[in-house]
Amino acid sequence: MITKQLVQHVLKTSLEDMPEDLVTHAKKSLLNWLGVTIGAIHHETTNILLKVTNDISSASHATILGRKEKSDILSAVLVNGTASHIFDFDDTHLDTIHHPSGPVAPVVFALGEKHQVDPKVLLRAFILGCEVELRISNSVYPAHYQNGFHITASAGVFGAATAAGIILDLNEEEMAMSLGLAGTQSFGLRETFGTMTKPFHPGKAAQNGLLATLLVKNGFTSSEQILEAKSGFLNVYSTKSKSEKILKDWGDVWEFNKNAFKPYACGIVLHPSIDACIALTEYATPLEVAEIELTVHPYVLELTGKENPITGLEGKFSIYYTCAVAFLDNDASEYQYQDEKVNNQEIIAFQKKIKPKTDENMAKDKVFAVLQTYSGKKHEVLIEHATGSLENPMTQKQINQKFKNLCNYLLDKNQMNNVIEKMMHFEELDSIEEILKQI
């Protein structure tokens, strides 16, 4: 009965039932998602996808976000959903390493545009879609993920179908069948990580979930108990599932509120060191710096010990480059990880001043940094919780700045400020056209 009960919970939960902090968090998530999507919308991965989908269909129902073209809705969610995960810079539910917005937000944008849906409905659909996929992820994590499934895709199909179901106004039976048809399309192997297929996963999950809902809306039938059935999702896709987690504390505890944003475009393990270097800029100019010593857990250096990175991707795995550029630029956004930037002589020179030191007693998410100047002065910074952690979440201002860093190659200041303003008042808009016409 879990699938049916979950559907009942979803259908009875209105936007008014949701706490204000959740609604605000959801709008930040949408803004963050839109930024990472627009940021990668001209990436090679996106270009290949668009070449293929444009050959398939010439419909113009939904915008490819940040491009002057539209596509059919199934192609649009595939392309936008993929773009959002290319930089690996999207949101993360830290308990399950699930990136919740990826499979859900593209559906909200595509259906919202095609059917001119009230943004209040869209926001409710977005929040409930993310909540459903995260609760399902909770029920199969960690066995499911450890076994090799990319949980953002495999559980994401349920989020996409839930959001689409709310927007297309499915009844209880239809919604259960839509989860059935989405669930049977669950997929995604971690073996493909490191290739273009990784970002393809949330896009395809969005597409599979949306297709499920479109079909059921038109009379297609499927199982109404896909989660709990003997040959259903929980039993087949996980060796150890805890089905009770799916409905637990519904309405009191919101999993989607545990969603975190990355301030920096590299692995989370370097974020405390970046915070420290940015904090240290208060005490010295680059020319005054003799060295910056960073005491970190050995694990940090294991993952990021690359001394002479040549490509942007290698830069993400170099504490030397990352800390140097963070001090010089006050940021470590996608811009800082361009190949060109990594080969900048000024930054390469500064990298020699970065001196990591390991200490087993240091927590993995902590760093102690000491800056020494040529004139013999010392300045210390201790970072206990990096920006973007649940204990120290990104501020609205930081999220806005991240959006601008990602989009300024394409949008002017006015456009970016308008988008931010409208995204943060999403439920008050007349339609999402107000946002789309800015990008």
Next chain:
Amino acid sequence: MITKQLVQHVLKTSLEDMPEDLVTHAKKSLLNWLGVTIGAIHHETTNILLKVTNDISSASHATILGRKEKSDILSAVLVNGTASHIFDFDDTHLDTIHHPSGPVAPVVFALGEKHQVDPKVLLRAFILGCEVELRISNSVYPAHYQNGFHITASAGVFGAATAAGIILDLNEEEMAMSLGLAGTQSFGLRETFGTMTKPFHPGKAAQNGLLATLLVKNGFTSSEQILEAKSGFLNVYSTKSKSEKILKDWGDVWEFNKNAFKPYACGIVLHPSIDACIALTEYATPLEVAEIELTVHPYVLELTGKENPITGLEGKFSIYYTCAVAFLDNDASEYQYQDEKVNNQEIIAFQKKIKPKTDENMAKDKVFAVLQTYSGKKHEVLIEHATGSLENPMTQKQINQKFKNLCNYLLDKNQMNNVIEKMMHFEELDSIEEILKQI
């Protein structure tokens, strides 16, 4: 290295390397597939799919087989692949319960039509696509199937990608990555059986596999070791896999040659009884029959003991109806399982003469039938291997007749004979247009 080796085997195998019986069998499989597809192309399940895909795309690259409309290739393979499995009357690799043509043939037809591909290339692609998916099925069956996966879809994605890869002339690296991108999209839960989602599976497998190949052909990247990798298909999708089965006796033993065709549109368990009743028509007219006693294994009656079926679907689970109509019509095709037919008074009256009797010592695939006439005569028939079993395969004539039974609602005699003639000379055609213009 299995993925790479499999690709190497595939790429080096030409049509000339294949034994003649395999090539003939492949053409029968294509004909059988085309019949079941055209037969269900106006079914409600197909209509819903087409309503949704037509709203998505207006491209006209590939024919919806048996309809006067075309679609884009991704939609066409979804629709045609689904239609082929609606009657559950398609081919079956009995060792793995995999229906091989379903995910592969639609790709062959769609790409063949769009790109005007030489039918020789198409036939090679079809055979190798089926061979690859069946060998992968062998390597994970039975654990994978018992665990809940619909193997026709979950392994079928590989068959679709292989066929598409040959048609689009991928090189070794691309073909391996195409299997990677297809394999990460493996899906299909048996929980959805009994709904429209079951036939959706081979259609969606065709679509996922084709999309993978189209993307890789245009530069998309993926894993080149999707089968054997730690987080790859064999480890994640099966608790017990035998990877050595994938390459075993390549070129000497053809799994696709072990593919069987169903002569009757119901569960295989009733096929011996149908054979027996048709054989008995030689000895008496319906009016002369007092009763037909059928001795079967108890399992047969357990599955098909429904005494008064009302719908066509229920008729498939009634030995009484099925044997009555088989005697009266000399057939048990999809036509015999229409709701109207099941409620025909003449047949209902004859059902009372069907007397099943169980015997634990009877083999499950055997039947002993005794016809008694009102005049006191007795006639006996023993069926040891039903028509369509590997020991007693359907003849070319029977396959042709099955095609006609399925298509005569739509095509005239001339058209049907032309299609059969051309399908059985597939590799000699100039293009598949020769077939398409007949339907």
